[in-house]
Amino acid sequence: MIDKEHQLRTVNVIRYITPLREGGSMPALAEADDEFLYVLKFRGAGQGIKALIAELIGGEIARALGFRVPELVFANLDEAFGRTEPDEEIQDLLKASVGMNLALHYLSGAITFDPLVTVVDERLASEIVWLDCLLTNMDRTARNTNMLMWHKELWLIDHGACLYFHHAMQNWEEQAIKPFSLVKDHVLLSRATQLDAVNKDFSAVLTPALIQQIVDLIPDAWLAAEGTAAEAAQQRNIYKEFLLRRLGSSDIFTKAANDARQALI
Template sequence: MNTLRTVTVTRYLQPLREGGSLPALAEADDGFKYVVKFKGSGHGVKTLIAELLGGEIARALGLKVPELVFAELDEDFGRTEGDEEIQDLLKASQGLNLGLHFLSGAFTYDPAVTTLDPLLASKIIWLDGLITNVDRSYRNTNMLSWNKELWLIDHGAGLYFHYSWDGIAPNPAATMPYIKNHVLLSQATQMEEADRICSALLTENKLQEIVQLIPDEWLSWDLRDETPDQLRAVYFQFLSQRMNFSKQFIKEVQDATKTLV
């Protein structure tokens, strides 16, 4: 079974103040730099779970995603940080966090400058439909151009059912009204082909393997009685069942495309 590498964060370099989760650029004991998402911020571990599952599903579909690693913070880390907000964040994030390999020199994808291959654009929208990712818009594309290739980042806004989950099985047939704001909507003209390819790649075994990556440490939720294995099963069931409704979100994409001026 595949797993993620675990690194220890050794140096906090700078906060990245995009959005509300306050990620940071940091250096780890392997000598590389990472964009670290902290479990002590915003929606906590649920954002990290969505980031982990979204990123690794994208990788399974052949899309480019920076390497994800578990980023360990020990209890002494950040005590010398002068910013009180950041110090509180680091204190609340002891243990396992999530890091994305920093793509030095990358720049934000601009659809006005670069047009994607229609199949690639369609695969990305298929991914976002599957994980119910509401955050890949013109305002915030969450895609980078690096070494003349497109890289996907920041899937923390996906799987939003878990933010209001009340123990009832989430609806795998949930609609995606936000798809009309997707930055790649006009370019995604091969959705049926994307569905055929992505459905073949994302087998139940592969999906189960990805869900099993979620650490127990991220699955001990306040006010929930489920075990980590039971919570993993919720994610697996939602994603595997949602694949059965892929024709539905394909139609949503096609209907939204007709409204474009």
């Protein structure tokens, strides 16, 4: 059973406000029927449903580890939105995204994290680097930090590029135990001096039961979009086993991150 803290609310999108033309997925600012604003991630975007799955798993693992992450909600999109949108590109995106999407609570007034302006302490930097090694998150570089400063606190956003093994679903067992080579480009790597301690602490938090709860959040409809119910169950199990195997070999990616940091010195 999923603990209350690992349940996601479901909202209905009632107003499409404006596209956020960043990256290839073209999310949008939207209002839901709970009167909150959200950054809406579309199932019909170029990266497809797998990006939503990565966003969901990555965001909820980060939250379970104590990071500040905007609330994630399932967001239902009615087919009527595609009929009234004048922009053809956006209209096509909305039509392809009817049904359940994913949205993040909009942090009004937040600014993009700038490593030249804000110095992250070494423990927090180590925690974020370790998280991204676990999730194979290629998208936390100086060019695109995917972190925000909001009320003087650091928030993590945009985990859709995590778990890139699932775009092929081949050799996932091998991918699960590999070091994360792209950590060399991580924006916080030079500050990540406490990776070994973080590895010990975080590995203890992410129990098999917790991983199961998070993976169980993936809607069946997302997993079965291109196959049968049995294939969907198999995919869910692959996500669970990938994460458990990666945790079981966390010493490998932790050492690789330490070696990459040393190479910067």
